[in-house]
Amino acid sequence: MMPSPPHSLLRRKSFVSLLYLFTAMYVFGVWVWSADTPTTSFNSDPRSKLSELIYGTAHKPYVQRVLVPLVTRGVFSIVSGSAIDSIEKSLLELPKVQKETARLGWETDFFMEYLIALAFAFATLVAFPFVIRELWARLYNTDESITDIIPLLALLALPPIFPTGPHYIYDLPALLLFTSGMLFMIEQRWALFYTIFALGCLNKETMVLLALLFAMLYRKEMGQQTLVLHLVAQAFLFAVIKLIIMNAFADNPGPVMDFHLNLNLHILLSGYNLVPMIVAGFTLWLVFSNYNSKHVILRAALLLAVPLGFLVLVSGVITELRAVLELYPIVLLLALHTIFFTLLKVPYQKEPFPINPATGR
Numbered sequence: 001m002m003p004s005p006p007h008s009l010l011r012r013k014s015f016v017s018l019l020y021l022f023t024a025m026y027v028f029g030v031w032v033w034s035a036d037t038p039t040t041s042f043n044s045d046p047r048s049k050l051s052e053l054i055y056g057t058a059h060k061p062y063v064q065r066v067l068v069p070l071v072t073r074g075v076f077s078i079v080s081g082s083a084i085d086s087i088e089k090s091l092l093e094l095p096k097v098q099k100e101t102a103r104l105g106w107e108t109d110f111f112m113e114y115l116i117a118l119a120f121a122f123a124t125l126v127a128f129p130f131v132i133r134e135l136w137a138r139l140y141n142t143d144e145s146i147t148d149i150i151p152l153l154a155l156l157a158l159p160p161i162f163p164t165g166p167h168y169i170y171d172l173p174a175l176l177l178f179t180s181g182m183l184f185m186i187e188q189r190w191a192l193f194y195t196i197f198a199l200g201c202l203n204k205e206t207m208v209l210l211a212l213l214f215a216m217l218y219r220k221e222m223g224q225q226t227l228v229l230h231l232v233a234q235a236f237l238f239a240v241i242k243l244i245i246m247n248a249f250a251d252n253p254g255p256v257m258d259f260h261l262n263l264n265l266h267i268l269l270s271g272y273n274l275v276p277m278i279v280a281g282f283t284l285w286l287v288f289s290n291y292n293s294k295h296v297i298l299r300a301a302l303l304l305a306v307p308l309g310f311l312v313l314v315s316g317v318i319t320e321l322r323a324v325l326e327l328y329p330i331v332l333l334l335a336l337h338t339i340f341f342t343l344l345k346v347p348y349q350k351e352p353f354p355i356n357p358a359t360g361r
Helices: 006-033 050-054 067-079 082-092 095-104 108-139 144-156 159-164 171-187 190-203 205-218 224-248 261-268 274-288 296-302 305-315 321-343
Strands: none
Touching: 006 095, 006 108, 006 144, 006 159, 050 067, 050 108, 067 108, 067 190, 082 095, 082 108, 108 144, 108 171, 108 321, 144 321, 159 321, 171 190, 171 205, 171 321, 190 205, 190 224, 205 224, 205 296, 205 305, 261 305, 274 321, 296 321, 305 321
16 A cells, blocks of 8 residues: 555544544533533532632532642633623623523633633543543554544543533543553653643542552563652652642641542442443443453553542442543553454554663554
């Protein structure tokens, strides 16, 4: 097959990028406009109203997820002024905007802050398909058409998760940051990894699970002294960020960590609906089918389900799939391995790990 000329390749990449963008717009629209019920609203829990998250008055532990609030307040302080106030007033006078803000439970006094926070969340969703594409390419060498379709599937598989719990403004950034952290860890791009790790810790404390994945992946592939230095650096960075945040919000109401073990045990003992059980069983089959053939990185990463599952059992709500979004790229790529390579027999090669820093492969 003759290689595509440069202009043809450019058109193809541009088309694929636009496809990712429009798909992300659709998924984001579903995420926002479906947040209109008592169980999915941004403001369904009076302890974690979006406006109070942004301005640091919400209850712990929600108020401790500070990345989006910091970005929102920073951008708002830059753009606020008479021109923005005029735009905000004009928007709020539109009947459609009035209807939707009422339906979604948004406080109009913080309308512009809502828009900024949501714009940041949207930006992270737009970036996600490009990161997941690169992660797939780092794990598997497949035909480029397969590599192109993986991000679309990654986006389109998200909406079924949305009705399972409240929509927190830090969820989509957590998905991007955790996936990016995995990618840069595998590629040994340490400056980017530690930057993303720090941002992820500001966004949600579960980012620290990447340190556990680091230990599992590099315990035999890295000199002991270097391994220990990396782990100490990650633990120190997490501890410093966590202590600063805890000190900043020490006077806020609420516990440092919710305790929902009794609720979750009640849910587990209350019986099960058939459809979710079928979906869960099929997903588990996709994940574990022909398991030993799957990439060692994904098999190691799936072990994070143990500590994350324990945390959710104790302090989360097990029916809220958004609580385990960190596992999403891992479960997704394990399932897609089964679909493409086991069922559809698509040819592939597993990329080696660890990569050779000199060659990047």
